Amino acid sequence: MAENQTNSKQKRVDSVQEAASEIRAILQKHGLVETLVHRQDMPRHDLVEELVHKQNVAELKNKLDTLHPADIAAILEQLPLDERMIVWNLVKADLDGEILLEVSDAVRETLIADMDPDELLAATEQLETDEIADLAPDLPDEVIADVFRSLSAEEREQLHAALSYPEETVGALMDFEMVTVREDVTLEVVLRYLRRMEELPPNTDQLFVVDRAGTLRGVLPINALIVSAPESLVSEVMITEFVSLRPDDKAEDAAHAVERYDLVSAPVVDEKNRMIGRITVTDIVDYIREDAESEMLGKVGLRDEDLFSSVWKSARNRWLWLAVNLCTAFFASRVIGLFEGSIEKLVALAALMPIVAAIAGNSGNQTVALIVRALAFSEINRANARRLLAKEIAVAVLNGAMWGTVAGLFAWWLYGNVALGVVMFSAMILNLVVGAAVGMLVPLLLQKMDRDPAIGSSVLLTFSTDSMGFLIFLGLATIFLV
Amino acid sequence: MAENQTNSKQKRVDSVQEAASEIRAILQKHGLVETLVHRQDMPRHDLVEELVHKQNVAELKNKLDTLHPADIAAILEQLPLDERMIVWNLVKADLDGEILLEVSDAVRETLIADMDPDELLAATEQLETDEIADLAPDLPDEVIADVFRSLSAEEREQLHAALSYPEETVGALMDFEMVTVREDVTLEVVLRYLRRMEELPPNTDQLFVVDRAGTLRGVLPINALIVSAPESLVSEVMITEFVSLRPDDKAEDAAHAVERYDLVSAPVVDEKNRMIGRITVTDIVDYIREDAESEMLGKVGLRDEDLFSSVWKSARNRWLWLAVNLCTAFFASRVIGLFEGSIEKLVALAALMPIVAAIAGNSGNQTVALIVRALAFSEINRANARRLLAKEIAVAVLNGAMWGTVAGLFAWWLYGNVALGVVMFSAMILNLVVGAAVGMLVPLLLQKMDRDPAIGSSVLLTFSTDSMGFLIFLGLATIFLV
Numbered sequence: 001m002a003e004n005q006t007n008s009k010q011k012r013v014d015s016v017q018e019a020a021s022e023i024r025a026i027l028q029k030h031g032l033v034e035t036l037v038h039r040q041d042m043p044r045h046d047l048v049e050e051l052v053h054k055q056n057v058a059e060l061k062n063k064l065d066t067l068h069p070a071d072i073a074a075i076l077e078q079l080p081l082d083e084r085m086i087v088w089n090l091v092k093a094d095l096d097g098e099i100l101l102e103v104s105d106a107v108r109e110t111l112i113a114d115m116d117p118d119e120l121l122a123a124t125e126q127l128e129t130d131e132i133a134d135l136a137p138d139l140p141d142e143v144i145a146d147v148f149r150s151l152s153a154e155e156r157e158q159l160h161a162a163l164s165y166p167e168e169t170v171g172a173l174m175d176f177e178m179v180t181v182r183e184d185v186t187l188e189v190v191l192r193y194l195r196r197m198e199e200l201p202p203n204t205d206q207l208f209v210v211d212r213a214g215t216l217r218g219v220l221p222i223n224a225l226i227v228s229a230p231e232s233l234v235s236e237v238m239i240t241e242f243v244s245l246r247p248d249d250k251a252e253d254a255a256h257a258v259e260r261y262d263l264v265s266a267p268v269v270d271e272k273n274r275m276i277g278r279i280t281v282t283d284i285v286d287y288i289r290e291d292a293e294s295e296m297l298g299k300v301g302l303r304d305e306d307l308f309s310s311v312w313k314s315a316r317n318r319w320l321w322l323a324v325n326l327c328t329a330f331f332a333s334r335v336i337g338l339f340e341g342s343i344e345k346l347v348a349l350a351a352l353m354p355i356v357a358a359i360a361g362n363s364g365n366q367t368v369a370l371i372v373r374a375l376a377f378s379e380i381n382r383a384n385a386r387r388l389l390a391k392e393i394a395v396a397v398l399n400g401a402m403w404g405t406v407a408g409l410f411a412w413w414l415y416g417n418v419a420l421g422v423v424m425f426s427a428m429i430l431n432l433v434v435g436a437a438v439g440m441l442v443p444l445l446l447q448k449m450d451r452d453p454a455i456g457s458s459v460l461l462t463f464s465t466d467s468m469g470f471l472i473f474l475g476l477a478t479i480f481l482v
Numbered sequence: 483m484a485e486n487q488t489n490s491k492q493k494r495v496d497s498v499q500e501a502a503s504e505i506r507a508i509l510q511k512h513g514l515v516e517t518l519v520h521r522q523d524m525p526r527h528d529l530v531e532e533l534v535h536k537q538n539v540a541e542l543k544n545k546l547d548t549l550h551p552a553d554i555a556a557i558l559e560q561l562p563l564d565e566r567m568i569v570w571n572l573v574k575a576d577l578d579g580e581i582l583l584e585v586s587d588a589v590r591e592t593l594i595a596d597m598d599p600d601e602l603l604a605a606t607e608q609l610e611t612d613e614i615a616d617l618a619p620d621l622p623d624e625v626i627a628d629v630f631r632s633l634s635a636e637e638r639e640q641l642h643a644a645l646s647y648p649e650e651t652v653g654a655l656m657d658f659e660m661v662t663v664r665e666d667v668t669l670e671v672v673l674r675y676l677r678r679m680e681e682l683p684p685n686t687d688q689l690f691v692v693d694r695a696g697t698l699r700g701v702l703p704i705n706a707l708i709v710s711a712p713e714s715l716v717s718e719v720m721i722t723e724f725v726s727l728r729p730d731d732k733a734e735d736a737a738h739a740v741e742r743y744d745l746v747s748a749p750v751v752d753e754k755n756r757m758i759g760r761i762t763v764t765d766i767v768d769y770i771r772e773d774a775e776s777e778m779l780g781k782v783g784l785r786d787e788d789l790f791s792s793v794w795k796s797a798r799n800r801w802l803w804l805a806v807n808l809c810t811a812f813f814a815s816r817v818i819g820l821f822e823g824s825i826e827k828l829v830a831l832a833a834l835m836p837i838v839a840a841i842a843g844n845s846g847n848q849t850v851a852l853i854v855r856a857l858a859f860s861e862i863n864r865a866n867a868r869r870l871l872a873k874e875i876a877v878a879v880l881n882g883a884m885w886g887t888v889a890g891l892f893a894w895w896l897y898g899n900v901a902l903g904v905v906m907f908s909a910m911i912l913n914l915v916v917g918a919a920v921g922m923l924v925p926l927l928l929q930k931m932d933r934d935p936a937i938g939s940s941v942l943l944t945f946s947t948d949s950m951g952f953l954i955f956l957g958l959a960t961i962f963l964v
Binding site for chain 1: 492493494496498499502503506550552553556559560561562584673676677679680681682684685686687698704705707708709710711722723724725726728735738740741742743744746755763764766767768770771774775778779781782783784787789790793794796797800801803804805807808810811812814815816818819822825826829830831832833834835836837839840841844845847848850851852854855856859860861862863865866869870873876877880881884885888889892896936948
C-alpha cells in the first residue's frame with residue numbers, strides 16, 4: 001500500500017460525504033460551545049470559551065480551505081439555515097462566485113441575502129461573463145449596475161448578449177471562452193500561440209477556425225493538432241463537417257446533439273455563420289440534470305425548494321398545485337353528487353367507484369409517461385400519431401377486459417350481484433379507454449401549445465379519469481341496476 | 483450568404499427531423515409501389531414497378547449513407563416495425579454495431595431479432611470491448627462465444643472484466659481506451675509518441691501517468707502538454723490532485739463527480755491504485771439520460787417499451803403495475819365497505835370522501851418529490867432527518883388547515899351541515915399529516931433497503947393516503963355525525 005501514499009491527494013467520489021460529516025461534527029462542537037457561553041454567564045469562563053470557540057472556528061476554516069467549491073456548495077445545501085450561514089461566512093471570499101454558481105436557486109437566495117453589495121460585486125469579479133449572466137436574476141439591481149461598470153467593453157457586450165436570450169435556449173447556456181485561429185497558418189504557429197496562453201479554457205477539445213470577418217470555416221480538434229505534422233496548414237487539418245448551434249436553438253436540442261454526436265464542445269454561430277460563442281458538455285450535463293430535476297418537481301407543482309426553508313415559505317410553494325387539485329376534486333365530488341340517489345339505494349357503488357377511477361388513472365399515466373418520452377425524442381409525428389393512438393386504445397381495451405374481469409368478479413363475489421359485476425367490468429373498459437385517449441392527447445396538445453408536456457399532463461389526466469370514472473360507473477349503475 | 487456555401491456540411495441540430503421526414507416520404511413512395519405490385523398482378527407491369535421500386539430503394543440508401551449512426555438510430559426508433567426493418571436492411575453493414583449501441587433496449591431487440599449470427603459477429607467487430615459488453619445481454623449465447631474467440635487475449639480480459647461488474651456501477655460504464663505515459667520522460671517524447679498514434683481516443687483530455695507496475699501516479703492534461711515547454715518532464719507538469727474512481731463505485735456517484743468537478747475523463751483504479759480503465763463524460767451523459775428515463779418509466783411500473791411493439795407485448799409490460807394498484811384499490815374499497823352503514827345514512831359522505839384522499843395524495847407526492855431529490859444528492863442524513871420530518875409535518879398541518887377550511891366550507895355550504903364541515907376540516911388536516919409522514923419515511927426506507935426511492939414511493943403513498951383518508955373521514959363522520 002506504499003503506492004497509495006504518493007497519491008494521498010487523489011480524491012474519491014465519497015469524499016464529499018466524509019467532508020460533510022466532519023463539518024457537521026465541528027459545527028456540533030461549535031454549537032455546544034455557543035450554548036455553553038449562553039448558559040453560564042459567568043465572566044471567569046469567558047476566556048476559556050472564547051479560546052475553544054476560536055479553535056473550533058479555525059478547525060472549520062482549515063477544513064473548508066481544502067474543499068473544492070462544488071463540494072462546499074453541496075455541503076451548504078444540506079445544512080440548516082443557521083449552520084449554513086456560519087459555514088458561508090468562513091468560506092474564502094475568492095470562492096464565493098463559484099459556490100454561488102453551483103448551489104441550487106433556492107439556496108443561492110439564502111446566501112445572497114447574507115451578502116452586502118461589495119461582497120457580491122467581488123464575487124462576480126471571479127466569474128466569466130456567461131457565469132455572471134447565470135447569477136444576474138438573483139442579484140440586486142444596484143449590484144448589476146456596478147458589475148456592468150466593472151467590465152471591459154467586450155465583456156459588457158457579452159453579458160448583454162447572454163442576458164438577452166431566454167432560458168432554455170443555447171444563447172443562455174453558451175460561454176465565450178473559445179479559442180479561434182486562422183486557416184492560413186501552420187500548426188506550429190498555432191502551438192506557439194497556445195503556449196503563450198499558459199492555460200487553455202476548460203473543455204477545449206477543439207479550436208475554431210474563423211476568417212477575418214469572424215465567419216466559422218472549420219474546427220481544429222486538439223487531438224489532430226497534436227498528432228499531425230507541425231508544418232501542416234490549419235486548412236489542411238481542420239474539419240469542415242461538424243455540428244454548429246444557433247443561439248436561439250432550444251437547449252433541449254443542443255443536449256440531444258451533444259448526446260448523439262458525443263461532443264465536448266460545439267460552436268455557436270449567428271445567421272451569417274459568424275462565431276459568437278460555444279456550448280460545452282459541462283453546460284449540457286448541468287442542463288440535463290437541472291431539467292430532469294425541475295421536471296420531477298414540476299410534475300407535483302413545485303418550484304425549486306430549499307430543504308431548510310421556513311415552513312411558511314414551503315407551504316406557499318405548494319399551494320398552487322393543491323388549489324388546482326382541490327378544484328378538480330370538487331368537480332369529481334359533484335359528479336358523484338349527481339348520483340346520490342343511486343348510492344343511497346345501492347351503497348356498494350360508493351365502495352366500488354374509486355377502483356374504476358384509480359385503475360384508469362394508473363393506466364393513463366403509463367400512456368402519459370411513454371408519450372412524454374417519445375415527444376422528448378421527437379419520435380411522434382403526424383405520420384405515426386394516429387397509429388399510436390389506435391394502439392394505446394387497443395392496449396386499454398385489452399387491459400380493461402382483463403382487469404375489469406378481475407374487478408367484476410370481485411364485485412360479484414362481494415355483493416352477490418351479477419349485474420353489479422357486469423357494470424363494473426364495462427365501466428373499467430370504458431374508463432381505461434378514456435385514460436388512454438386523454439393520456440395520449442393531452443401531452444400532444446400541451447406540446448403544441450409550447451408547454452412542457454411532462455408537467456401539466458398528469459393533473460388533466462387524473463381529472464378526466466376521476467370524473468369520467470365516476471360518471472361512467474354510476475351512470476351505468478343507475479341505468480341498469482337502480 | 484456566400485460564406486454559408488463553404489460550410490454546407492455544417493450540421494444543424496434539427497437535421498435529424500428533416501432526415502426523418504425525407505425517409506418517411508421515400509418509404510411512403512416505396513410502400514405505394516409495393517401495394518401497386520400486389521394489387522395489379524399483371525405481368526406486363528412487373529418491369530416498370532420493379533424499376534420504380536429499385537429507384538426508391540436506391541434513393542433511400544443514398545439518404546441513409548449520409549447520416550450519422552446516432553441519427554439513423556433515432557430514425558429507426560420512430561418508425562413502425564415493417565418500415566424499420568426496410569431501413570435497417572439498407573443501412574451500411576459497418577454502421578450496424580454503432581447503431582445497435584445507440585438505440586433503446588426495446589428497439590435493439592427488434593433489430594437483433596432480424597440479424598443472423600454472422601451479421602451480429604461482424605457488428606461487434608466494429609466495437610470496442612466496453613461497447614460489446616453493453617450489447618452482450620441482448621446477444622445470443624453462440625454469438626457471445628464467437629465474439630470471445632475473435633478477440634485478442636487482452637481484449638478478452640477486458641470484456642470479461644466489463645461483463646463482471648453489475649449495471650449501475652463504474653465498472654459497467656468504463657472504457658479501456660486510455661493513453662498512459664511514464665513520468666520520467668519529457669513532454670517532447672510524449673508528443674512524439676502521440677504523433678505515432680495518428681488518432682487519439684475520443685474524450686482524451688488527459689493522459690494517465692503510470693509506473694512500471696501500472697500504478698497511477700498522476701494525470702497529464704492535454705492542455706498542459708500543449709502549453710508547457712517541450713523539454714519539461716512529465717513529472718514536473720503532471721497533476722497529482724485529481725478525482726479517481728473504483729470499478730465498484732456507484733454510477734450515480736461517478737455522475738455526481740463528473741458534474742461537480744466538470745470532468746471530461748477520470749481514471750478508474752483498483753484497490754492497489756493500478757489503472758484499469760477510464761470513465762468519460764460521454765458515458766456519463768448517456769447514463770444520466772437513461773437513468774432519468776428509466777426512473778420516469780419506472781414510476782408508472784414500466785420497463786423500456788418500443789413505441790411500436792405489439793398490443794399484446796405492450797399490455798403485458800403494463801400488467802404488474804396495474805395488478806399492484808388494483809390490490810391497493812381493493813383494499814381502499816374494503817375500508818369504505820366498513821362504513822357502508824354510515825354512507826347509507828348520510829350519502830354526502832360518498833361524494834366528499836374522495837376529496838380527502840386526493841388532496842393528501844397530492845400533498846404527499848410533493849413531499850416524496852423533494853425527499854427523492856434530496857436523497858439523490860445525499861442531502862439527507864441522520865443529523866437532519868428528524869428536523870426535516872418535523873418541517874414536513876408542520877407544512878402539512880398548515881396546508882391542511884388552509885385547504886381543510888376551504889373544503890369544510892364547501893361541505894357546509896353544499897349540504898347545510900356545520901358538523902359535516904368540521905369533520906371534513908379535521909380529516910383533511912389529519913390525512914395531510916399522514917401524507918407528509920409517509921411521503922418522507924417511505925423514500926428513506928426504500929433507500930435503506932437499497933431500492934430506488936423514486937420508483938416504489940408513489941404507490942405506497944397513494945395506498946396510505948387513500949385507505950387512511952377513507953378511514954379517517956368516514957371514521958370521524960361515524961363517531962360525530964351518524
